[in-house]
Amino acid sequence: MCVTKKPTFKQRFQYFFDNFMSGGTIALIGGLGVVSLLLILAAGLILAIGGRLFAPEGSDSPHFIEAVWWSLMRTLDAGTMGGDAGWGFRLIMLGVTLGGIFIVSTLIGVLTTGVEGKLEELRKGRSQVLESGHTLILGWSPQVFTILSELMQANENQKNARIVILADKDKVAMEEEIRARVETAGSTRVICRSGSPMDPTDLEIVSPHEAKSIIILPPEGDNPDTAVIKTVLAITNNPNRREQPYHIVTQIREQKNMDVVEMIGKRDKVQAALVGNLVARVTAQTSRQSGLSVIYTELLNFGGDEIYFTREPSLAGKTYGEALMAYETSTVMGIKKGNNIASLNPPMDTVIEAEDELFGLTADDDTFVVSGFASVPVDESAIHPAGKVSTPKPEKCLILGWNRNAAVIIRELDNYVPAGSQVLVVANTAVSSETAGAEKIIRRECSKLTNQKVIFQEGDTASRELLESIKAADFDHVIVLSYAGLEVQEADARTLVTLLHLRDIAERDETPFSIVSEMLDLRNRELAEVTRVDDFIVSDHLISLMMAQLSENANLYAVFTDIFDPEGSEIYLKPVGDYVEAGRPVNFYTVVEAARRRGETAIGYRLVAEAGEAAKSYGVHTNPKKFEMITFSEADKIIVAANE
Numbered sequence: 001m002c003v004t005k006k007p008t009f010k011q012r013f014q015y016f017f018d019n020f021m022s023g024g025t026i027a028l029i030g031g032l033g034v035v036s037l038l039l040i041l042a043a044g045l046i047l048a049i050g051g052r053l054f055a056p057e058g059s060d061s062p063h064f065i066e067a068v069w070w071s072l073m074r075t076l077d078a079g080t081m082g083g084d085a086g087w088g089f090r091l092i093m094l095g096v097t098l099g100g101i102f103i104v105s106t107l108i109g110v111l112t113t114g115v116e117g118k119l120e121e122l123r124k125g126r127s128q129v130l131e132s133g134h135t136l137i138l139g140w141s142p143q144v145f146t147i148l149s150e151l152m153q154a155n156e157n158q159k160n161a162r163i164v165i166l167a168d169k170d171k172v173a174m175e176e177e178i179r180a181r182v183e184t185a186g187s188t189r190v191i192c193r194s195g196s197p198m199d200p201t202d203l204e205i206v207s208p209h210e211a212k213s214i215i216i217l218p219p220e221g222d223n224p225d226t227a228v229i230k231t232v233l234a235i236t237n238n239p240n241r242r243e244q245p246y247h248i249v250t251q252i253r254e255q256k257n258m259d260v261v262e263m264i265g266k267r268d269k270v271q272a273a274l275v276g277n278l279v280a281r282v283t284a285q286t287s288r289q290s291g292l293s294v295i296y297t298e299l300l301n302f303g304g305d306e307i308y309f310t311r312e313p314s315l316a317g318k319t320y321g322e323a324l325m326a327y328e329t330s331t332v333m334g335i336k337k338g339n340n341i342a343s344l345n346p347p348m349d350t351v352i353e354a355e356d357e358l359f360g361l362t363a364d365d366d367t368f369v370v371s372g373f374a375s376v377p378v379d380e381s382a383i384h385p386a387g388k389v390s391t392p393k394p395e396k397c398l399i400l401g402w403n404r405n406a407a408v409i410i411r412e413l414d415n416y417v418p419a420g421s422q423v424l425v426v427a428n429t430a431v432s433s434e435t436a437g438a439e440k441i442i443r444r445e446c447s448k449l450t451n452q453k454v455i456f457q458e459g460d461t462a463s464r465e466l467l468e469s470i471k472a473a474d475f476d477h478v479i480v481l482s483y484a485g486l487e488v489q490e491a492d493a494r495t496l497v498t499l500l501h502l503r504d505i506a507e508r509d510e511t512p513f514s515i516v517s518e519m520l521d522l523r524n525r526e527l528a529e530v531t532r533v534d535d536f537i538v539s540d541h542l543i544s545l546m547m548a549q550l551s552e553n554a555n556l557y558a559v560f561t562d563i564f565d566p567e568g569s570e571i572y573l574k575p576v577g578d579y580v581e582a583g584r585p586v587n588f589y590t591v592v593e594a595a596r597r598r599g600e601t602a603i604g605y606r607l608v609a610e611a612g613e614a615a616k617s618y619g620v621h622t623n624p625k626k627f628e629m630i631t632f633s634e635a636d637k638i639i640v641a642a643n644e
Helices: 009-021 025-053 064-076 078-083 087-124 143-154 171-181 200-206 224-236 255-264 275-288 292-300 320-324 406-413 438-445 464-469 488-508 523-531 539-552 556-563 588-596 614-619
Strands: 135-138 162-167 189-194 213-216 247-252 269-274 306-310 331-336 342-344 357-362 396-400 421-427 452-458 477-480 514-518 535-537 570-575 585-587 601-606 620-622 629-631 637-642
Touching: 025 087, 135 143, 143 162, 143 171, 143 539, 162 200, 171 189, 200 224, 213 224, 213 539, 224 247, 224 255, 224 269, 247 255, 247 539, 255 269, 269 275, 269 539, 275 292, 275 406, 275 477, 275 514, 275 535, 275 539, 292 535, 292 539, 292 570, 292 614, 292 620, 320 331, 320 588, 331 556, 331 601, 342 556, 396 406, 406 421, 406 438, 406 452, 421 438, 438 452, 464 488, 477 488, 488 514, 488 523, 539 556, 585 588, 588 601, 588 637, 614 620
Parallel strands: 135 162, 135 213, 162 189, 213 247, 247 269, 396 421, 396 477, 421 452, 477 514, 514 535
Antiparallel strands: 306 357, 331 342, 331 357, 570 637, 585 629, 601 620, 601 637
């Protein structure tokens, strides 16, 4: 039979002391305070009871309160006992002073350790965020800087706007990068916390259940969709989730994963952008229409005019074509029906119903108001009637570089170019393992093209000799892609060198060709401006702008889906001469009417004289005031939403 040995008093005391010491800074301070109080009270009691035996020399027996005060003074300041007289009093005060020295020294050490521990805890970013109605960003990538800049601009007039970031990164490092790369606007406060966005426990730190919207940034790597899906699950399937739907904005790389995101987000409002297809489609369109990427940037950012919605009772029962002329300082772009389906440039005879909303470009939500004019000044003599469409000629496109979007760009180009067109792809397959299989991917994914033929050639795209040997000047359009598998700055450096060679070739050629490039880092766009390329497709930048817009207004998802859908209407730049007479002053009402008669919606124009000026948005003017007069040249373009 086993007999349990009872613990000794020493063991019990050691166990109690160990538990007490592990209680933390507050427990230690409290314990030291109790010991100090007992020491002071004991000394005061001895002095009060001992009478003249322990009283200071030459004085009567002190009252208990007075004795306690003497003890307290010696505990806090050892020098106080220097003038004490009487050996009985001195011995008691010496004991109190020695105890005070020990206690105060220990207290200082505990406080120092506690403060250092708290600072280290704050550095780790693990304290609870007590915010509500904030925008929550989960994850960290270069996109975060564009998103922060846009959200700050959107919330510039709000006093208590808050943006909270949770990422698997040091809190102080995040704050330093934000201060270095984001220009603060308004009173928006950015709060950073360290933790895994996929961990439900870490998510609780940033109060996701109180956030107005959540932006999930995919991590850099080969399979970012998996991390995005797991993060969505950590929010929507959280045992502490709220009853109201979450508004989650994110991005997905692979089409097959879109169905998974939609499935797990049925209860909530999960809005995911299919990154690869979107960037490829914009690149393909922009390569054939100089200035288109600037237009998309204007539509997606918070600078200048933005897309807003309005429900106008006075227009109920009227047609979409009539609504185009009803606004003087706003530009109608389409209709969002009650079933939440948005239509960019619907048929002009579409009847506006009471529950329908118009969407379009305007300065703010309170400026989207009808002008109330009984009639508008349209110059009929300046409008050109719709003529015959000329038969397009086959086009030659040159793609320099390779990444995962290249095959999609080729397929997208096939939807726009006339039959008999040609695409030459030149890539250095030795750059990385991701570019080594470029030719095989082309044969596999671009085998069913109907309007163009694809040719692949191995070569160093940054070489001047190669560019001249393939006669780059003979192509109608050139697309420069960033190489996959390289570090961002190295990839952009290769792109910059290629652009410099191309611009020099273009300046020497009598038939200049359009050049469209892809930049991974937005900061490198300023460096590339010396090349004066027609457009820049900054992949992450465009997606970041869209995510920031969606986080502020979930209704825009239906609009962006339709704008970037290859089916239906899209944004085009068309010659001024197709609509109005060049060389004479006309107002934009006349341009809108000319486009309306062709079943198109005019939203602005591009002046070729300003095409090289970044400060003037490369000549792009969206939502111009319709009364203002403008004299177009033959080379200028009208920006329209049209079916083709």
